[in-house]
Amino acid sequence: MSSALMRCPICKREFRGEDSPAPPFCSERCRRIDLGRWLGEDYSVPVEREDEDETPAEEN
Numbered sequence: 001m002s003s004a005l006m007r008c009p010i011c012k013r014e015f016r017g018e019d020s021p022a023p024p025f026c027s028e029r030c031r032r033i034d035l036g037r038w039l040g041e042d043y044s045v046p047v048e049r050e051d052e053d054e055t056p057a058e059e060n
């Protein structure tokens with residue numbers, strides 16, 4: 001039996017992968033949050049940008 005715990009990258013909650021409807025996230029909700037980040041916001045990945053030097057800092 002595989003009951004490996006995974007940690008959701010969105011809410012940092014640990015869950016069993018086999019219980020998740022949308023791995024590697026704990027839930028469909030977190031999956032969509034992550035997707036939204038990729039599409040609409042800056043993800044916390046260092047990226048070199050040459051086009052957008054002046055990026056407005058939007059705080060939620």
Ligand SMILES: [Zn+2]
Nearest residue numbers: 008011026030
């Ligand atoms: Zn989550």
